[in-house]
Amino acid sequence: MRYILTYGNADARLVEEICIYPSLSAVLLNGSLIPETNFTFAGSRFDLVTCALSNILPFMDPATKWLSYFDGVDIWGNFAVKPVQTADVYSARTPALLHNTTAGMLVGAVTSERFEIEVMLRNAAFSIKMPIVDGYQAYNQIAIPLETCWIQFGSNFSGLFVSYAQQVRSFNPPVRAMTVDNFIATTAGTCDWYNRYGNINETTVLDDLDTAISLHDGGYAYYIVDSGWAYEDGTGQDYNWSSPWNAEKFPNGVAPLIAKAHGADFKLVLWNRVGFAPVWVQQQHPGWVASWGSWNYVIMNISMPSVQAYIEDVFATWASQGIDGVKVDFITDVCYQYAWNAHQWNTDKTRAQLVNQYLDLLDLYASTYNMPVLLCGTPIGFPSLARYSNLVASRVTCDSGYQGYFWDSQVATALLRSFWWNIAFNTPDPDAFDTKDMRSVLVASAIGGAMYYGDNYPGLKSDMARFAWTLRWDAPAVPENIAFSGKCIIARGIWQSRQVVIGVNIDGSSYQYFVDGLVNSTSAIRIMAPPDGIFAGSICSICGINGQHSIYLRPGHTEMQIFYQGQPPFPASQCMEAEIAHFITGLVIPTALLGVSVLVIFRKTLTKRAADTKKNGII
Secondary structure, three states: OEEEEEEEOOOEEEEEEEEEEHHHOEEEEEEEEEEOOOEEOOOEEEEEEEEEHHHOOOOOOHHHOEEEEEOOOEOOOOEEEEEOOOOOEEEEEEEEEEEOOOOEEEEEEOOOOOOOOEEEEEOOEEEEEEEEOEOOEEOOOOOEEOOOEEEEEEOOHHHHHHHHHHHHHHHOOOOEOOOOOOHHHHOEEEEOHHHHOOOOOHHHHHHHHHHHHOOHHHOEEEEEEOOOOOEOOOOOOEOOOOOOOOOOOOOOOOHHHHHHHHHOOOEEEEEEOOOEOOHHHHHHOHHHEEEEOOOOOEEEOOOOHHHHHHHHHHHHHHHHHOOOEEEEOOHHHHHHOOOOEHHHOOOOOOHHHHHHHHHHHHHHHHHHOOOOEEEOOOEOOOHHHHHEOOOOEEEOOOOOOHHHOOOHHHHHHHHHHHHHHHHHOOEEEOOOOOOOOOHHHHHHHHHOOOOOOOOOOOOOOHHHHHHHHOOOOOOOOOHHHEEEEOOEEEEEEEEOOEEEEEEEEOOOOOEEEEEEOOOOOEEEEEEEEOOOOHHHOEEEEEEEEOOOEEEEEOOOEEEEEEEEOOOOOOOOOEOOOOOOOOOOOOEEEEOOOOOOOOOOOOOOEOOHHHHHHHHOOOO
16 A cells, blocks of 8 residues: 655655555655755754654553664664653664564664664654755755655564564665675684783784684684774874884784784784774875864765775785785764765765765775675664675674673673664674673674674683584574563573573672473583683583473573483583572573563562572582
């Protein structure tokens, strides 16, 4: 079913096309803006859909209606849940979900050719809006095509996100085939930032490479040289993206690093932010600069052919040096720092067009020089990211803190964003989470991304390190299968066609939950990790599990259980610890659905009797 609606005022007419898909309970919203005269936009957002808060999903109680979305404009933002009735949300990138605990409506952009789509809760109204940057020009009776928005209703949040991701794929076919060696998605790697923070030199990289290479048999196959290799001694800024490397820190350049990595069948990946103007560009080609920000926030005008030629030459130089892949950082900053004013760089272009131009250049050079790209600081809300298949991975979380520690909210954010991003765009990657914190393993295994080791490898056990890589789940985690409360997280997934449950507890209390609905004679492999991380953990097997199985999480510990029937997936000795008696109250999680949602608070403090049991050594 198709409808056309027209809204008019003195400046322009808004023509909206609405296509309804009854079998999917979905609506596709598309439109055009037809100017009635010539005018220039002064930075504005105009409504595609607006309704009173009380009228959003009228079958829901307004008091239990939420907006769930990813805060901010890029991967640095957190997952947020705000009450519709009382919260003000100025601009939320899509996908966004309006919902209660049992049903909801997903709103998601499926195109981003010129503009962006946002949702907003303001002044007792909900709206779907499209921002237009300053300086964008409109001409009399020349239609401006708008972006297409997918709106779908349902009670299965996972299904809504997967359906949306499929729409993104269908609207954004690849502009070129993937031709790179995608080792970033198929192997694990290590990154030196959260160990060195830019304080690197030839000796530190060679030493860290030795440690990483020791894990090669377990699937670890690349090393990322992060920021610090191109620092200029006088300013602390990056001197040039191609050569020379900092002569004091790397007197022999990249050659010995390449030799060690390639000699061990390892790949070497190089960090950069190639859209920023390094010192050499600032000094030799100041005309290439579009925005002279403070310190090293000096951004090149990537629309200039000379800048594009420079970026290609950088890729060509890296390829000739033997570098195997690149980590391109600060993607959003290149596109956002100066793009709110179209006059500053290229009249009649928008921020979305600049994003697409930058991503397309990176994809082209990645394909040309066989250098897979890991994106960092990626802008969200741009479905066009799906077009660029040689940009093989994207960060899904913000930076970790000191020595790889990361904020609690980032765990949920990574899990929830990654499962639809993985389907819609490219393989997500958590980057440098700390292996001492088992939540890193949870995130990495749940999303199927590589796991980087940003710490000093305390308690390293090579056999456990090799085993960690095999814990990648077959499919990303989904909202119905993740529950979190503070620093305790429970999630389920599939590992080699077997049910898996992971619990992570870094809080000061003990937690208890049950896995329900198991078949009699089920067995489980138990993988326990103490505060030192999975590299210092243990593995054992539990046999004779019947319909219900309890899992107990001590503070600072993580437990993963792989359920199976018949032969075990790998050898493990019998667990010596006694199981907790089933009289302890806990959260029941059916294995069919593990019926938890992102809004379920599942924290259960053990009873006094359970605490006494633990004290007496039964646990």
